[in-house]
Amino acid sequence: MHRSPILKVLLFASLTVLISNSLSHGDQPPISDDTQACIECHLSVNPGIVGDWQKSSHSSITPSKAIKKDGLERLVSSRELPEDTEEYVVGCAECHMLNPDVHKDTFEHNGYRIHTVVTPADCSVCHSDEVRQYGDNLMAHAYGNLQGNSLYRSLVDSINGRMSFEDMKLRSMKSEADTDADSCLSCHGTEVKVKETRTIETEYGEMTLPVLSGWPNDGVGRINPDGTMGSCTACHTRHQFSIETARKPATCSSCHKGPDVPAYGVYSVSKHGNIYRSMEGEWNFKNVPWTAGRDFTAPTCAACHVSLIVSEDGRVISERTHSMGNRLAIRIFGLVYAHSHPRSPDTTIIKNKAGLPLPTELTGEETGNFLISGAEKDKRLAEMKKVCLSCHSRGWVDGHFDRFNSTVRSANDMTLAATKILISAWEKGLAKGPDRNDSPFNEAIEKKWIEQWLFYANSTRFASAMGGADYGVFSNGRYYMSKNITEMFEWMELRQKSEK
DSSP, rough: OOOOOOHHHHHHHHHHHHHHHHHSOOOOOOOOOHHHHHHHHHHOOOHHHHHHTTTSGTTTTTTHHHSSSSSOOOOOOOOOOOOTTTTSSOOOOHHSSSSTTTTEEEEETEEEESSSSSOOOTTTTTHHHHHHHTTGGGGHHHHHHHOOOOHHHHHHHHSSOEEEETTEEEEEEEOOOOHHHHHHHEEEEEEEEEEEEEEEEEEEEEEEEEETOOOOOOOOOOOTTSSSSSOOTTOOOOTOOHHHHHSSHHHHHTTTTTTSSSSOOOOOOOOHHHHHHHHGGSSSSSEEEEEETBBBOOHHHHHTOOOOOEOOOOOOOOOOOOOGGOOOGGSSSSSSSSEEEEESSGGGGGOOOSSSSSOOOSSSOGGGGOOOOHHHHHHHHHHHHHHHHSOOHHHHHHHHHHHHHHHHHHHHHHHHHHHHHHHHHHHHTTOOGGOOOOOOOOHHHHHHHHHHIIIOOOOOOOHHHHTTTGGGTTTTSSSHHHHHHHHHHHHHHHHHHHHH
């Protein structure tokens, strides 16, 4: 189907109005001919996409002007920009037509070679420091660290695999790719591959498009068709890529919300979360740099872990970083015990003394060679404390972290008690563990063990770290850790009696 001359006129008029409205408060920055060609069609087909882009910083400033911004206000970290892009705003073509020979999802589209998946390599043209930092981040490796760890995979299968009950037997299958993509890999990221090309009929006629597996997905560790890892849009949602959105806790809640990672729930009931909800409308989430006490009066997730923060007199409190571990000394969730952060973001290289792909032994001791040193832990803790000290006294901050460290130790001890019960059940033949070539996650007592560290110990530690009060007691906290240990012990006693 071909567009009529009338439709073309209407589209052109709409485009003119769009650009005029979006730039009514200043001179119109140049838009490349390629991007204008994209907007001509997509304004009608995808008005939401165009409207989002219209509100973005990308649409209102050229890279050549952005790179000249003074000091801390500058968001373009690259030192040099390609000559053919720096004089135009960053639009459709500037992102979706970059490096077409590298992107395996590149296809011919109305005379242009474009790719569907915009990747960190594309963003690095302007944001090279951020992309490099993100690559050193556990998040960027989230897909590989899950899929490349046999214990993780066994856990995923025990949760996502379909179960059936036939002939008085319970059977469980391996999880399916679509199920994984819809659950764990929604946050960890999928591997996006080109399956085939398919010709479809659209209102603009026939089009031949690539069919992608693992798509759609915005997971933090997504493996992209150009071979890169990560998705910037996990936090900077397209196509507005708003720094305001990235600074608000709701963005992080997409992945950090459930009982396994209860950060958002804990934050919501904390004093910080209370202040945020009460004062959010009075805060300025757009200023760069972000001034503590003026732009915001309590931290969000971004303030603690990512953002460039300054004082009223312009003193830098915390540098901007996209390597989220830079201010974290202890890894408090995701695994059996809290432990020092890994040295490498690729945790598939870790093996404990028993040969298991874990950063600790099952009895809690750390595998030191794979984890950061004490000096590095002190450095990271000091970076985090700088954020805290912008609003709290030294005594308050030191007291908070002393209490948090005590909670880490006690939660690990409660997990150790549950682990010893499980190991005893394996040794007595009451459950089938790894020594019998079975999953450590699929029997009743094993599932209670999972809950001990994945839900209850995690909630207790997060509550202590963020001031979440009841999350550390009766809402998946200490009460459930003690209850779980009791139930595991009684399960083992009953099973022993029944087998006599």
